[in-house]
Every structure is written in C-alpha cells, then in structure tokens.
Amino acid sequence: MxxxxxxxxxxxxxxxxxxxxxxxxxxxxxxxxxxxxxxxxxxxxxxxxxxxxxxxxxxxxxxxxxxxASSKVQEKMSGTTSFTEITESQGKKPSSKTVSYHVADPSISELEKLKLKDGDQVLRMERIRYADQQPICFEVATIPIEIVNTLNKKDITSSLYKALEDKAGLKLGNATQTVSAILASEKIANFLNVKRGSAILRVRQVTTLDDGRPFEYVRSQYAGDRFEFYLER
Incomplete structure (x- = not known):
C-alpha cells in the first residue's frame, strides 16, 4: 500500500x-x-x-x-482513559462522528509508539467525540490492524475498549499519557465549534493490553473550557 x-x-x-x-x-x-x-x-x-x-x-x-518543540514536564496518570466511560460517569450521553477511517502504513511515530515491525499496517481513524451532542474533543487513533481484524467498523468507532474486551476477548492494561496546552488551529476550531486560537488540551496516549502489547496510539485535542483531567494520587 x-x-x-x-x-x-x-x-x-x-x-x-x-x-x-x-x-x-x-x-x-x-x-x-x-x-x-x-x-x-x-x-x-x-x-x-x-x-x-x-x-x-x-x-x-x-x-x-x-x-x-522543547521537552515538556510529564505527569503520570493512573489507569486507562475511556471517553465513553468518563462521559457516562458524568451522567451524559457519549457519541462520536467519524471523520476518516482507513487502513494505512504507519508513520515513524506510529511505528515506534506501537512497537510495530516493517510491513505491519494500522487502522487510522479521526473522530469528533461528543457529550450530550456537544463536541468535546477531536482525536486521531491508530491501532495495529491485527488487533481489530475480528471487529467491525461500528464496534471500533462506538467503543473500542468495550469491543476489545467483550468481542475480542482481550484484557486492557495500562495507559501512558502526556498532556499539554496549545491553541486551536482553524481545523480543530471548526470541529469543536470554538474560536480559532482558543485554549486546547492536547493529550497523547499509548494504551497497552494486559500482556504489555501497545494496541492504541491516540492524539486528542479537547476544548479547554469543556473538559478537565482529574489526577488522584
């Protein structure tokens, strides 16, 4: 390809x-x-x-x-972050709109983050995530194709974590996250219905299965006035 x-x-x-x-x-x-x-x-x-x-x-x-970019101070956050679970825990209804969805060769960054071999392919999808119909974040998720080859598009785009556990019989492990602040580009501003230059929380996350295999590399951008992270020590 x-x-x-x-x-x-x-x-x-x-x-x-x-x-x-x-x-x-x-x-x-x-x-x-x-x-x-x-x-x-x-x-x-x-x-x-x-x-x-x-x-x-x-x-x-x-x-x-x-x-x-210069290196940033990183803060460890425990557990895995599922947008669906977080939204439901707040009494809101999660939903998403798929912007793009295709199988592709990985970039160098995706190759490294997901510990892939030359020749491996990935599923790369872009989604807007909503809570009660209000846009909360735009995310780009990359998943090794071998992890999701038994799942259909609806399973993957609605709630990947739930589908992996319930339908693929896989157990989730840990997530490594980095969080930083940026300004909304014109593209992101349009997706999230905010003004260009508004405060955005950028989160990069690598999630593993319980055997340590990375199965997801996500780059998310959250509307700064609609989402916050809570860290429990």
Missing part, C-alpha cells in the same frame, strides 16, 4: 529534526518554502506539519512560525 504523501513528508521532516538539522527551539522554514522544497501543495505540506504538531514534535507560535 502506498504511503500517503503527507506521511512521507512527516517522516522526512522528523528524520531531519532527529539528525540535528534544526535544533530544539529553532524555527523551521515557512510552509511556502517547505512546500517548494518537497514539491507539494501547501495543503499537503500543512497536513504533514499539523501531524508533527499533534505529536508534540513541532509547536506553532502565532504570528511567529513553527518551531522544534
């Missing part, structure tokens, strides 16, 4: 960052310059850059440009 062009560019830019071409805190070339360098449209280049921003590798500064 051919790797999407934006993923190819994502991988190349990440390799250049890792090789030291741009240092931490350094501004990378403009989207216009990079689109010319890679000979692609601005829209394709912007998609690759946004994926790197979502992963925390790059960070945007309004009116200034895009920079190689």
């Amino acid at each position: 051919k790797v999407p062009v934006y993923i190819q560019i994502h991988n190349e830019i990440r390799k250049e960052i890792e090789s030291g071409k741009w240092a931490v805190g350094e501004r990378i070339p403009s989207e216009r310059q990079l689109s010319q360098d890679f000979d692609v449209s601005r829209m394709t280049l912007r998609q690759a850059i946004q994926t790197l921003v979502d992963e925390g590798i790059l960070q945007r500064q309004v009116g200034s440009g895009t920079y190689v």
Whole structure:
C-alpha cells in the first residue's frame, strides 16, 4: 500500500529534526518554502506539519512560525482513559462522528509508539467525540490492524475498549499519557465549534493490553473550557 504523501513528508521532516538539522527551539522554514522544497501543495505540506504538531514534535507560535518543540514536564496518570466511560460517569450521553477511517502504513511515530515491525499496517481513524451532542474533543487513533481484524467498523468507532474486551476477548492494561496546552488551529476550531486560537488540551496516549502489547496510539485535542483531567494520587 502506498504511503500517503503527507506521511512521507512527516517522516522526512522528523528524520531531519532527529539528525540535528534544526535544533530544539529553532524555527523551521515557512510552509511556502517547505512546500517548494518537497514539491507539494501547501495543503499537503500543512497536513504533514499539523501531524508533527499533534505529536508534540513541532509547536506553532502565532504570528511567529513553527518551531522544534522543547521537552515538556510529564505527569503520570493512573489507569486507562475511556471517553465513553468518563462521559457516562458524568451522567451524559457519549457519541462520536467519524471523520476518516482507513487502513494505512504507519508513520515513524506510529511505528515506534506501537512497537510495530516493517510491513505491519494500522487502522487510522479521526473522530469528533461528543457529550450530550456537544463536541468535546477531536482525536486521531491508530491501532495495529491485527488487533481489530475480528471487529467491525461500528464496534471500533462506538467503543473500542468495550469491543476489545467483550468481542475480542482481550484484557486492557495500562495507559501512558502526556498532556499539554496549545491553541486551536482553524481545523480543530471548526470541529469543536470554538474560536480559532482558543485554549486546547492536547493529550497523547499509548494504551497497552494486559500482556504489555501497545494496541492504541491516540492524539486528542479537547476544548479547554469543556473538559478537565482529574489526577488522584
């Protein structure tokens, strides 16, 4: 399966960052310059850059440009975070809208986070998650295809965790999360019905099965005024 062009560019830019071409805190070339360098449209280049921003590798500064992100302080959070369970525990009705859903070759980041081998494929889906019909978050979830090959699309998009336990007979393990604050891009603002530049909570999570195998890598962006995390020590 051919790797999407934006993923190819994502991988190349990440390799250049890792090789030291741009240092931490350094501004990378403009989207216009990079689109010319890679000979692609601005829209394709912007998609690759946004994926790197979502992963925390790059960070945007309004009116200034895009920079190689510095490392952030990380806080451990216990347990797995299921949007469905959290929403129901608050007495609200969870729902979701699938924006995209397809099998693809993994990006370098997905390959590393999910501990995949060359040749492995993933299911990548984008969803808007709602509580009582109000948009709460936009998420990009990547799952090894071998984990969900016995499940149908409805099982996966409605409540993946429940389907894995009830239909696939798998037990969930732990989740590792990183949380940071960013400003809503135009795309996310439209999805979450907020103003561009509004406060957004960005969460990156890798979830494992009880045998330690990573089965999910999720990049979520929550409307800052509609969701909060509670940490119990």
